[in-house]
Amino acid sequence: MPERTPADQIIGVISDTHGLLRPQALEALRGVDLIAHAGDIGNLDVLTQLGRIARVHAVRGNMDRGPWSEMLPHSDVAGSEEARLYIVHDLNHLDLDPAAAGFRAVITGHTHRPHVEERDGVLYLNPGSAGPRRFSLPTTVARLHVRDGVLEAEIIELDTV
Numbered sequence: 001m002p003e004r005t006p007a008d009q010i011i012g013v014i015s016d017t018h019g020l021l022r023p024q025a026l027e028a029l030r031g032v033d034l035i036a037h038a039g040d041i042g043n044l045d046v047l048t049q050l051g052r053i054a055r056v057h058a059v060r061g062n063m064d065r066g067p068w069s070e071m072l073p074h075s076d077v078a079g080s081e082e083a084r085l086y087i088v089h090d091l092n093h094l095d096l097d098p099a100a101a102g103f104r105a106v107i108t109g110h111t112h113r114p115h116v117e118e119r120d121g122v123l124y125l126n127p128g129s130a131g132p133r134r135f136s137l138p139t140t141v142a143r144l145h146v147r148d149g150v151l152e153a154e155i156i157e158l159d160t161v
Contacts, residue, residue: 015109038109039089
């Protein structure tokens with residue numbers, strides 16, 4: 001990727017930490033401008049640690065329970081005019097047409113499977129799970145690069161960081 005300019009933005013994307021914030025995840029997110037956590041956070045300490053890196057937009061996942069999680073919305077909007085993001089834990093709970101609403105990307109979690117797909121001009125990004133390993137799935141986070149109006153997703157396997 002070409003050298004970063006002041007207008008460029010890097011958004012860290014993480015999901016399904018389930019209370020475990022690996023040092024490799026923190027390292028992979030270091031230097032981002034914003035962090036989107038797509039739910040199943042696990043506890044408030046995860047958000048506190050992420051907040052030391054960048055401003056955090058987080059949504060409540062189906063496993064986020066208790067008083068600490070009641071402050072979290074079920075969906076959130078983040079990013080800039082150039083790259084408006086819609087964040088929701090489970091893609092099945094998407095309650096709008098993101099293209100018609102002017103979103104450039106939809107950030108989800110829930111499945112623990114990293115996935116990047118573009119549909120109708122909207123990037124759908126699931127960073128996978130950064131928390132406890134589930135089955136044989138990798139532990140991953142993502143970086144969303146925004147440059148001159150172009151969004152490019154990068155999945156990062158934490159075992160290799």
